[in-house]
Amino acid sequence: MTISASQVKELRDQTGAGMMDCKAALTETGGDMEAAVDWLRKKGLSKAAKKSGRTAAEGLIGVGAGGTRAALVEVNSETDFVARNEQFQTLVATIAALGLDAGGNVETLSGLPYPGSGKTVAERLTDAVATIGENMQLRRTAYLQVSDGVVAHYVHNAVADGLGKIGVIVGLESTGDKAMLNGLGRQVAMHIAAHDPTPVAVLTEEVDPAIVERERAIFAEQAAQSGKPAAVVEKMVEGRIRKFYEEVTLLKQHFVVNPDLTVEAALKAAEKDVGAPIKVTAFVRYVIGEGIAKTESDFAAEVAAAAGTK
Known part of the structure; x- marks a missing residue:
C-alpha cells in the first residue's frame, strides 16, 4: 500500500511524531489513521505533541568551531535538570557542529540530516522529546566567518566542552599568528560574556x-x-x-582582563606579539532563555485542582 505525503502530514500534525515514524506507523497499520495514532502511542512517540506547548526556557547554548568560522545554537528544554542529561548534551553538541553548515539560518539547520539517524535535526528533536520527556526547541543559531584570522569562542557556566548557559563567538581578522589570535579572541569573548552592559556593536558608528x-x-x-x-x-x-x-561599543569598553586598557587599546598592544594588525569583525552573544516569558506555576494550586478542591 502506498502512503501519501498528506497522510503522513496529518498524522504528524495529530501526534507531533517525526515524519519517518509517522510513515512507519501508517505502513504498519495499512493507512488506518486511528490505528496509526495508537501504534505511535504504544511506541511512546506521540507524547511529544502533548509536551510541545509547554514553556522551554532552560537548556544549553552550544558552540561549533572550525578555525575561520564558528556557529552558536540555542536548544531549549523545560528544566535545567535536562540540561545536565548526557543524551541532551550530545544532541546539542551535534546540532552546534551542524550549525557550521547552516550559515546562521535556523530553518536550514532544522532541515539538515542528523548524523546516523536517517532523520532531520527537527525530527531528531521530536524523537528526543518523546524519549527524554520534556518539550525541546531549536530556538536560534548564528554564524561568523573571517577570510583570514580566527573566530574565537567562549562558553560560560560550561557543563561540557562547548556547552553552557552563555555562549560568545567573535571574529578576529588578521594575518598574524593564529594560536596567539585564538587566545586573544577567547579573552575578548570572555569580556563580551561578562561585561555589563553588554556591547551592542563593535564600533561607535555601528550602534x-x-x-x-x-x-x-x-x-x-x-x-x-x-x-x-x-x-x-x-x-x-x-x-x-x-x-x-x-x-x-565593544572597542571603547574597559577590557575585563586588564581594566586599565580599553578593548581597542588591548588589541593594539597585542598586534606586536601577533605580528600583524587585528580587526574585530563581529560578535554574537547568546544567553540561555533570554527574552522567553517563563510561566510561574503555583504547585499548591495545581495539587488542589487535581484533587478537586479549592
Whole structure:
C-alpha cells in the first residue's frame, strides 16, 4: 500500500511524531489513521505533541568551531535538570557542529540530516522529546566567518566542552599568528560574556541610530530638569552620549582582563606579539532563555485542582 505525503502530514500534525515514524506507523497499520495514532502511542512517540506547548526556557547554548568560522545554537528544554542529561548534551553538541553548515539560518539547520539517524535535526528533536520527556526547541543559531584570522569562542557556566548557559563567538581578522589570535579572541569573548552592559556593536558608528536617539531623548529630559541654559544642557547631553557609546561599543569598553586598557587599546598592544594588525569583525552573544516569558506555576494550586478542591 502506498502512503501519501498528506497522510503522513496529518498524522504528524495529530501526534507531533517525526515524519519517518509517522510513515512507519501508517505502513504498519495499512493507512488506518486511528490505528496509526495508537501504534505511535504504544511506541511512546506521540507524547511529544502533548509536551510541545509547554514553556522551554532552560537548556544549553552550544558552540561549533572550525578555525575561520564558528556557529552558536540555542536548544531549549523545560528544566535545567535536562540540561545536565548526557543524551541532551550530545544532541546539542551535534546540532552546534551542524550549525557550521547552516550559515546562521535556523530553518536550514532544522532541515539538515542528523548524523546516523536517517532523520532531520527537527525530527531528531521530536524523537528526543518523546524519549527524554520534556518539550525541546531549536530556538536560534548564528554564524561568523573571517577570510583570514580566527573566530574565537567562549562558553560560560560550561557543563561540557562547548556547552553552557552563555555562549560568545567573535571574529578576529588578521594575518598574524593564529594560536596567539585564538587566545586573544577567547579573552575578548570572555569580556563580551561578562561585561555589563553588554556591547551592542563593535564600533561607535555601528550602534543602531534608533537606540542612540532614544537615549538622547532621555538624557535631554534629565538635563533640562537642571534648569541650566540650553547651551549647557546640550553639552551635558553630548557628554552623556559619549559615555553611552563607551558603555555599549565593544572597542571603547574597559577590557575585563586588564581594566586599565580599553578593548581597542588591548588589541593594539597585542598586534606586536601577533605580528600583524587585528580587526574585530563581529560578535554574537547568546544567553540561555533570554527574552522567553517563563510561566510561574503555583504547585499548591495545581495539587488542589487535581484533587478537586479549592
